[in-house]
Amino acid sequence: MFLRxxxxxFPPSKRIFSSSVIHDYASSIQExxxxxxxxxxxxxPDELPTSVSNSPASNEPHLSSRSTGESSFELTHTGNSxxxxxxxxxxxxxxxxxATAVCRVVLGKKVFDLVLANQMAKxxxxxxxxxxxxTAAKQTSNLIPLCHNIGLSHVRVDLRLNHEDFSxxxxxxxxxxxxxxxxxxxxxxxxxAGLTVYDMCKxxxxxxxxxxxxxxxxxxxxxxxxxxxx
Numbered sequence: 001m002f003l004r005x006x007x008x009x010f011p012p013s014k015r016i017f018s019s020s021v022i023h024d025y026a027s028s029i030q031e032x033x034x035x036x037x038x039x040x041x042x043x044x045p046d047e048l049p050t051s052v053s054n055s056p057a058s059n060e061p062h063l064s065s066r067s068t069g070e071s072s073f074e075l076t077h078t079g080n081s082x083x084x085x086x087x088x089x090x091x092x093x094x095x096x097x098x099a100t101a102v103c104r105v106v107l108g109k110k111v112f113d114l115v116l117a118n119q120m121a122k123x124x125x126x127x128x129x130x131x132x133x134x135t136a137a138k139q140t141s142n143l144i145p146l147c148h149n150i151g152l153s154h155v156r157v158d159l160r161l162n163h164e165d166f167s168x169x170x171x172x173x174x175x176x177x178x179x180x181x182x183x184x185x186x187x188x189x190x191x192x193a194g195l196t197v198y199d200m201c202k203x204x205x206x207x208x209x210x211x212x213x214x215x216x217x218x219x220x221x222x223x224x225x226x227x228x229x230x
Contacts, residue, residue, distance in 0.1 A: 133193030
């Protein structure tokens with residue numbers, strides 16, 4: 001298949017090295033690179049066989065989707081060969097870190113009215129969910145494999161009933177004086193609080209949804225401040 005394509009791309013001609021044909025030659029080589037990568041799972045050698053390496057087209061750049069040089073960003077939770085690893089934060093300076101996360105639990109009118117009147121069979125939904133969220137924040141490193149076990153100086157979880165759409169808004173905040181951020185602690189707090197609301201109310205409805213889990217704000221650390229939507 002490759003030989004037929006090369007033969008079709010380069011018919012015998014005395015002007016085989018004209019600028020237009022050279023362009024076609026380079027394009028064909030790039031197409032073959034991509035096809036061989038698909039078939040064999042790796043790129044062909046950077047240098048072509050001796051029979052074609054001396055042609056002017058051999059100076060054309062070799063394009064590869066693996067090394068475009070578009071960004072120097074690296075994932076810090078992977079090692080040199082792609083294996084998962086916990087980041088070593090020991091060289092970092094300690095600083096105050098804060099993070100706020102939010103989520104929304106859509107109850108529906110029937111369940112909303114029961115929660116509002118504190119008539120759920122399992123008891124006070126909002127209070128139990130609040131305690132669950134605080135507890136979850138302190139257990140984040142046990143739940144998320146590569147999170148560091150950090151000392152939290154503050155955790156806050158608030159739940160607010162919304163009459164307009166029969167939902168509960170949950171906001172969680174975490175703070176620490178340390179070498180790594182507390183975004184995951186804040187997001188874990190609201191996630192588990194939302195799941196607790198579901199657990200407390202599932203006997204009344206299985207149609208409850210937990211949605212819009214997101215980081216609202218963070219401060220401190222090398223990356224600086226962040227606010228949702230800004």
